[in-house]
Amino acid sequence: MNETIGLYIDRDSPLHRLNPLTKVVFTICIVILGFISPWAWITFAIPVLILIPMSFWGQIGVPYLRALLKIVVPLALILLVMQSLFLPGETTWFRFWFLSVEYESVERSLTLVSRLVSMTASFILFLFSTHPSRLMTDLTRRGVSPIVTYLFISTIQLIPLMRTKANTIMDAQRARGLETEGNIVTRSKALMPMLAPLVFGSLVDVEERAIAIEARAFRVPGKRTHLTIVPDSQAQHLFRIALIVLTVVLIGVRLWLSLTS
Amino acid sequence: MAIIDIVDLSYTYPHTNQPALRTINLSIEEGSFVALIGANGAGKSTLCYTITGFVPHFFQGEFHGTVTIAGKDLKSSELKDMVTTASLVFQKPQNQISGTKFTVFDEVAFGLENLGVPREEMIKRIERALELTGIAHLAERSPYALSGGQQQRLAFASMLAMDTPILVLDEPTSQLDPIGSREVFEVVERLTDEGKTVIMAEHKLEWIAAFADRVVVLDEGSILLDGTPDEVLTSSLLVENDIGSTRYTSVARAAQEQALAPQNANLPISLEQAERFFKQA
Amino acid sequence: MSFGERLKRDFSTMTLVLIPVAIVINIVVGQIVAALKLPVFLDSIGTVLVAVLAGPWAGLVTGTLSNVIWSMVANPDAIYWTPVAAIIGLIAGLCAKYGLFREWWKVIVTGVLVSLAAAVASAFISVWLYGGITASGISFVTIYLVESGRGLIESVFAASFIVEPIDKIITCLAAWGIIKGMSLRYVSRFPRAENVSA
Numbered sequence: 014m015n016e017t018i019g020l021y022i023d024r025d026s027p028l029h030r031l032n033p034l035t036k037v038v039f040t041i042c043i044v045i046l047g048f049i050s051p052w053a054w055i056t057f058a059i060p061v062l063i064l065i066p067m068s069f070w071g072q073i074g075v076p077y078l079r080a081l082l083k084i085v086v087p088l089a090l091i092l093l094v095m096q097s098l099f100l101p102g103e104t105t106w107f108r109f110w111f112l113s114v115e116y117e118s119v120e121r122s123l124t125l126v127s128r129l130v131s132m133t134a135s136f137i138l139f140l141f142s143t144h145p146s147r148l149m150t151d152l153t154r155r156g157v158s159p160i161v162t163y164l165f166i167s168t169i170q171l172i173p174l175m176r177t178k179a180n181t182i183m184d185a186q187r188a189r190g191l192e193t194e195g196n197i198v199t200r201s202k203a204l205m206p207m208l209a210p211l212v213f214g215s216l217v218d219v220e221e222r223a224i225a226i227e228a229r230a231f232r233v234p235g236k237r238t239h240l241t242i243v244p245d246s247q248a249q250h251l252f253r254i255a256l257i258v259l260t261v262v263l264i265g266v267r268l269w270l271s272l273t274s
Numbered sequence: 275m276a277i278i279d280i281v282d283l284s285y286t287y288p289h290t291n292q293p294a295l296r297t298i299n300l301s302i303e304e305g306s307f308v309a310l311i312g313a314n315g316a317g318k319s320t321l322c323y324t325i326t327g328f329v330p331h332f333f334q335g336e337f338h339g340t341v342t343i344a345g346k347d348l349k350s351s352e353l354k355d356m357v358t359t360a361s362l363v364f365q366k367p368q369n370q371i372s373g374t375k376f377t378v379f380d381e382v383a384f385g386l387e388n389l390g391v392p393r394e395e396m397i398k399r400i401e402r403a404l405e406l407t408g409i410a411h412l413a414e415r416s417p418y419a420l421s422g423g424q425q426q427r428l429a430f431a432s433m434l435a436m437d438t439p440i441l442v443l444d445e446p447t448s449q450l451d452p453i454g455s456r457e458v459f460e461v462v463e464r465l466t467d468e469g470k471t472v473i474m475a476e477h478k479l480e481w482i483a484a485f486a487d488r489v490v491v492l493d494e495g496s497i498l499l500d501g502t503p504d505e506v507l508t509s510s511l512l513v514e515n516d517i518g519s520t521r522y523t524s525v526a527r528a529a530q531e532q533a534l535a536p537q538n539a540n541l542p543i544s545l546e547q548a549e550r551f552f553k554q555a
Numbered sequence: 556m557s558f559g560e561r562l563k564r565d566f567s568t569m570t571l572v573l574i575p576v577a578i579v580i581n582i583v584v585g586q587i588v589a590a591l592k593l594p595v596f597l598d599s600i601g602t603v604l605v606a607v608l609a610g611p612w613a614g615l616v617t618g619t620l621s622n623v624i625w626s627m628v629a630n631p632d633a634i635y636w637t638p639v640a641a642i643i644g645l646i647a648g649l650c651a652k653y654g655l656f657r658e659w660w661k662v663i664v665t666g667v668l669v670s671l672a673a674a675v676a677s678a679f680i681s682v683w684l685y686g687g688i689t690a691s692g693i694s695f696v697t698i699y700l701v702e703s704g705r706g707l708i709e710s711v712f713a714a715s716f717i718v719e720p721i722d723k724i725i726t727c728l729a730a731w732g733i734i735k736g737m738s739l740r741y742v743s744r745f746p747r748a749e750n751v752s753a
Contacts, residue, residue, distance in 0.1 A: 019628030084631060096688045125686050129632075136631050145627070146376050159388075160571060164616070167373030168575035168624055170418060175579045179587065200591045207587055212733055215576045220744060221369040223568040224328055228362040229372065229385035229432065232568060233354045236390045240383040240397070289740040373575065 019169070020080075020140040028071030032245040033148040034155065038253045040139045042260045047131035049267040053120075056127035060134040071142050080141070085133050089126050096122035145169055151243040159237065163226075175215065182210050277440065277471050278302040278325060283339035285320060285329055294320040296495040298339070302473065302488075304439070307466045309482040309503075310475040312492035313517055318475035319364070321492065322444045324348070325473055327356030344439060358389065360440035361433045365448050367425035370432070371417045378420070378428055379404070379413040385436045396435075403431040406461050422449035430458065434465075441465065443474040447481075459485040479520045483507055483543035491517060508541035522548040565610040565746050573608065573745070577601030578621040582629075595722045598625075602640065603647040603669070603730035607656050608745040611648025618644035635684055639676040646672040647727065651750040662731045666724030674719050 023029075043059060050056045060081070068077035100122060102115025149162040186206050192199050226232075283298040295317050302308055310318045323329040330337040331353040341348035344359045363370065375381040382403055386396045404410040407427040412420065417428060426449045433441060441462075447455040459481045462472050466487075476482055482489060482503060489506040491499040493515050499506045506512070512519055519527070522542040529535040535551065542548035556564070578601055585598030602621060606614025618640035626634035650656065650665040681689050734742060734751050742748045 019624075020631070088632065092685065092688065096686050099688055100686050121686055125684065129635075129684065132635075133631050136626075136634065140627055140631065160566070163372075163374050163571060164574055164620055165624070166375075168578045168620065169628070170373050170376075171575050171579045172582060172624075172628065174418065175583050179583050183587070200593055203591060204588070204593070208584060208729075209736075211583065212580055213736060215580070216573075216733070216737065216741075218366075218369050219569060219572045219576060220741070221364065221366060222373075223572040224323075224332060224362070224364070225370040226372055226572070227328070227332065227353060227568050228326065228357060229436070230354075230357045230388040231372075231384075233357060233388055237387050238390050238393060238396065239387060240380060240393065287740070288743060289738075 019145075020137065021144050022073050022076055022141050023144070024072045024142075026070065026072040026142075028067060028073075028142045030244075031142075032243060032249050033143050033151045034245070035249045035253055036139055036143055037148075038256055040135045042256045043135040044132050045260050046263065047128045047135075049264055050127075051267065051270065053123035053127040056124075056131045059131045064134050064138050068138055068141070071138075073141050077138060077141060080137055081134060084137065085130055089130050092126050092129070093122050096125065147243055150239070150241050151245075153237075154239050154242065159231070163231070175211070178214065179207075179211055183207055275304055276301040277304040277344050278473075279340075279342040280324070281340045283324065283341055284336075285324065285338070286336040287320075287333060288335045292495075293336075294495055295324070298495075298497060300490065300497065300500070302471060304471050305466055305469050306487045307462060307472045307474070307485060308488045308490060309486040310473060310490050310492060311477070311479065311482065311506075311517060312498070313515070315494075316492040317495040318492055319444055320495075322362065322364070322442045322473065322475055325440065325442050326360045326362040327351065327353050328362070331356070357438075358436075359438055360442055361436045361438040362442045362444070363429050363433045363446050364444040367422060367429050367449060370429040371425065376416055377414050378409060378417055381417045381428060382432050382435050385432055389436070399435045399437060400431075403434040406434060406464075407431040408457060423451065423454055426450060427454070430461075434461075439469075440471045440473070443472065443476075445475055445477065447476065447478060455481055477518070479507060479518060480522075480544070483520050483522075493517070503543055504540070507543045520544075522551075526551050561610075562612060565613050567609075567746050569744050570605070570609040570613050570746060574605055574613065574617050574620070577605045577617050578624060580604070581621045582625060595725060597722065597726055597729065599640065599643050599723075599726050600729045600733070602644045603727055604733060606644045606648035607651040607730060607734060607750050608742070608747055609648075610747045611645045611652065614644025614648035615641045616644070618642070635680060636677070638680060639673050642672045642676045643669055643723070647730075648747075651747065654750075656727075656731060656734075656750050657752075659728070659731065662727050663724050666727035667720055669727060670719035670723035673723065677719075 043063070047056045047059060065074070065078065065081075068074045071077075097114050097119045098112050100115075100118035102117030102119075102121070104116045106114045106116050106119065108114075145166060149157075149166055153159055153162050186203075191203055191206055194200070278301070280298050280300040283295055283300075284293050285295040286293040298321070310321060312318050320329060323333065324341060325343060327343070327348060329335070330349070331351075337349060343356065346355060346359065348356070372381060372384045375384055379400060382400045383396055386399060391399070401410070404413060407430050409424060409427045409431060412424060412428075417425065420428060426446065430443075430446060433443075443458075443462075447458050450458065455478055462474065463485055466472055474482075474486075486503055489499070489501065489503050490497055491506060491512065498511060498515065499509055507520055508523055513527070520543050522544060526535060526541045526548065529552070530537055530539075530541075536554060539551055539554055540547075542551040580601035581598050584600055585596060588595060588597045599618065599621075602614055602618040605617040619637055622633060622637040622640035626632070626637075646669045647665060650668055655661045655665045655668075681687055739752065742751060
């Protein structure tokens, strides 16, 4: 693989070598656990006790921590503050000028933020350690339609191409004297000359590209074969089943708890 | 045995007034290398699309006549039946990259995976295709990290791997230098020796003169000329209709006009013929 | 035509090739708009384009995938708003199906309807996941409305309802403009060309 695809970080680690489906199941279960956990501190514990150690196992510990600090932590703090202040609650904890913080709002905020943190953190770990090509290759072999793979991967590969084209067009238009700074009217006027060549330029190619994939039998029905097989193991298969069973059990436990309380 | 049989074909694209092809009658033997020449807009691409089934099944439009490709009647078939009979390569190489694969090797595999070719067979075909097109050393590179010429070779390799009996190439050397162009023609010659039928729309007349079995000239949707390279490429009709000539023919013609060469001698279309021609002068 | 057949026709090869192009248009236009510091998003033009040319389900797929890919390559938090992006495609496609993309003023109506649907979807996600307070500019408006005595869901809905329509109207007009700029021959290559010409 030659280039970084989005957030993926290339390493040869046990985490990276795991079958993508295992990571998908794991991420989904973590997300569900975050939702059904009755206490915010458990949900907060997930990234701390599970995900961060896993990132080090995946040799991406440092970039992962950096990403959490950049993406997750600031938003979490802002939300905690804002939500504690403005979510409705009854028992006032302390007043501050015209604002008030209630116990209930803090509790609610902690629940919401812990969920978001846990979900986003597991999603980021998944993205860092799973190359989209490996993911789609594996899913296609398991029966996901090749159309999904096509849409997904060709979009991902198209993005850097379009960005380059967009930059070229922007530079060319600026060189022709297009003003991109100034008041809002000036800036708005700059939009069309930048967008039109880009949009129409890419739309024109659609027909030929459709012919090309048709000519390569993309729409021919029948059984497909696969050049690359992403390795899987019995151990991982059992692990996935165990995770799913555990999650279902925990959902049941939680439901029972909330019904009997 | 004619593998392609076109009888009274006329075709008009949707939302256009003029037919793109008018009463085409063409019969192509299996294993031959037929070159299509003509000005832009003469109908070469449309004819290429017809042989591969995109006309009428992808473009719709008005289709008259009978076209039989490898025994299958075109009108009553579907596009998916045709793709395993005739494969297509066209001008813009970047539009022929599927976009779903991250390496050149995988990209060539794309069509084979769709066809359900078994894995070992797939790998063999890909390796052979990459070898024939001279891009085996690029196997692990991203298809988007190639030059225009390399991408054109990739498109050609992807087609070769599909291993269809008929190969249709629409200006496959547009991004290639003379050496690259020669290589394409040499591969095509090899393929026709193996029994494949090749139809190629091209402008590079010197290569056609050297390699093609037959040249069909299209002009405004009709067949103007149809014959061997010697017959067709020396015809004055080519000059009259602005289709061009090989450089040897041009020089020889100019020499005839200046009365520097005999008027009744056959015009040359290759270097060897040119040498002989000017020896007579 | 049965639903299955309709779906197959909507997802023709032309549609499949259009979708990635449309998604990248979403992303790149969104970025250019942000770089020009204009007060709109304009990150769904491609979605609406597909919805009009290939139907509501294709629009829904485009919106969904667009959002998922955006969260994979730029902002992971965006993934939670995927239903909003999906609804934009769905509603735009339905509006187009009922003839609301044939004249410019009808397109504006589509824009309003799309923004309504987007606002509703946004409100639900906002309340469910964020308690209504998301730390975006919309939240400040929400807070103001809550403090003034309105209920939470209504406030979030009202807040999004102020910002969304302008953005979506421009988006729909832009998509309409693009289609108008395409030749009739080209538009008719797509499965729902009847959405734009009678």
